[in-house]
Amino acid sequence: xxxxxxxxxxxxxxxSGRDExxxxxxxxxxxxxxxxxxxxxxxxxxxxxxxxxxxxxxxHGGMRNLLYEQLDERAELISGFxxxxxxxxxxxxxxxxVCIGYHARAGTAQAVLDHTISGAQVHNWWMNGVxxxxxxxxxxxxxSFGAPLVLVSGDDTLAQQVQATLPATRTVVVKHALDxxxxxxxxxxxxxxxxxxxxxxxxxxxxxxxxxxxxxxxTFQVEMVRSTHAEVACWFPAVKRVDARTIAVTxxxxxxxxxxxxxxxxxxxTADR
Ligand SMILES: [Zn+2]
Numbered sequence: 557x558x559x560x561x562x563x564x565x566x567x568x569x570x571x572s573g574r575d576e577x578x579x580x581x582x583x584x585x586x587x588x589x590x591x592x593x594x595x596x597x598x599x600x601x602x603x604x605x606x607x608x609x610x611x612x613x614x615x616h617g618g619m620r621n622l623l624y625e626q627l628d629e630r631a632e633l634i635s636g637f638x639x640x641x642x643x644x645x646x647x648x649x650x651x652x653x654v655c656i657g658y659h660a661r662a663g664t665a666q667a668v669l670d671h672t673i674s675g676a677q678v679h680n681w682w683m684n685g686v687x688x689x690x691x692x693x694x695x696x697x698x699x700s701f702g703a704p705l706v707l708v709s710g711d712d713t714l715a716q717q718v719q720a721t722l723p724a725t726r727t728v729v730v731k732h733a734l735d736x737x738x739x740x741x742x743x744x745x746x747x748x749x750x751x752x753x754x755x756x757x758x759x760x761x762x763x764x765x766x767x768x769x770x771x772x773x774x775t776f777q778v779e780m781v782r783s784t785h786a787e788v789a790c791w792f793p794a795v796k797r798v799d800a801r802t803i804a805v806t807x808x809x810x811x812x813x814x815x816x817x818x819x820x821x822x823x824x825x826t827a828d829r
Contacts, residue, residue, distance in 0.1 A: 601755025661689025
């Protein structure tokens with residue numbers, strides 16, 4: 557049985573500030589260890605549930621945060637940014653997907669470090685007309701390979717969004733959000749226990765979670781933070797301009813639409829040079 561564990565950083569217990577998740581800041585080195593610790597608890601849970609192939613995908617920022625030398629040796633580590641499936645790299649052939657350290661979508665009140673894919677670039681993101689965050693996008697990417705998203709950990713506001721949109725997916729609340737930059741984190745031992753036990757139960761009972769399968773063409777509409785990003789993204793004819801800041805791409809399936817959207821974002825980001 558194969559389990560993919562995707563690990564972001566904003567939703568790790570203890571994290572409340574941007575410097576804690578940004579390479580180059582002195583606090584960052586502490587928090588990448590805490591991120592690795594939570595990943596390890598998820599690995600233990602997946603292994604106890606019977607997984608004999610566990611891949612951990614580093615899914616934050618430049619995607620080179622997790623400490624390989626401290627990672628539980630039952631897992632293999634995917635690190636590096638250039639991955640077509642991004643946070644869901646490795647979902648092909650997975651029997652279950654787990655998301656650790658996730659966060660609420662851009663524009664959510666009382667949510668620690670809320671954003672969608674890129675805080676610098678994305679104001680709002682719609683999938684087939686529905687406002688979504690990374691969790692919902694990634695659930696659809698995983699679902700296209702038949703893999704269910706069985707558990708998500710992060711703050712209490714993220715948990716509410718997951719419960720409203722993916723009701724069969726389990727949630728682990730590691731902290732309570734008081735503001736974008738303020739959190740009340742639960743004790744480490746409690747967080748680790750809940751992740752370990754939650755992942756074990758969620759992987760064991762993965763058959764109860766239907767994979768998210770989007771039929772037919774999939775449209776991603778992205779409202780950028782700045783109009784110049786939309787302007788340059790539209791140099792690709794497949795990228796449509798909806799309004800000054802908003803673009804849309806449509807693919808035959810969610811993976812194709814995702815790759816087009818990411819390509820448009822990457823191209824748009826070059827407008828700032
Ligand atoms: Zn992140």
